[in-house]
Amino acid sequence: MRFLMLVKHGENPGPPPKDFLDAMAKLGEEAAKSGTMLQSGGLSPIAKSTCVRLSRGQVTAIDGPFTESKEVVGGFAMFELKSKEEAIEGAKQFMELHKKYWPGWEGETEVRQVLGPEAFDPQT
Template identity: 40%
Template sequence: MKFVVIRKADPDTEAGVMPTEQLVTDMLRYNEEMIKAGVMLDGMGLQPSVKGARVRFNGGRPTVIDGPFTEAKELVAGFSIIQVKSREEAIEWVKRWPPIDGGGNVEIEIRQVYEAEDFGAEFTPEMRKHEQWLRDAAEQRAAGKD
């Protein structure tokens, strides 16, 4: 099972306050633990919403809304993608989050990722094959092998 671990934004992350050396050290140690355990697939911090945009569709027409966005607690400051055996295992990994982050006051959301088998028979073998081709092509492009 794959999960996205979402570190919610706070006033500091939205202000672009960079993490302390100690927090970076602790996060690297935490991520290394997950990588060594074969759990972590990817992860990144996100820049403040002032540098972002939203595209909202109404009647199929896009409207671009530039950041910043007002509700920091509803925004994402970073994420990790992990692969574990259960929701409970994902929760156990998140409980190990470095306690100095946000002065000990952060909110982490855990969301399971849809995988091909979740879609049932409607996701035909041809669709599965095409989806795998897309994933492989994206990985190759990211690795500079296109």
């Protein structure tokens, strides 16, 4: 089963502490060594993003920043795992890492299954 992890936090979490960056690097290495992380990436600040929107029959492109957004997606990772529980465990460890190395940081990891053919199989 494939899972997309979306890491969300307040718009300006500030620069991450060095310990956190080191721990992240180690976690990334371990994730690669676990053979389950297919892809990951950080995203540019939302101030530099553009929203292309369809509303009332009109397609418009609006540049950031978007003052109304409280939480933004800062990064993502794609995993191939055996169960949703495994994905949740992974996300918990990821949040524990924030708790330990980045005091004051608040945010969330949203765990979303990427639907493949097996998601529609009544047996699974």
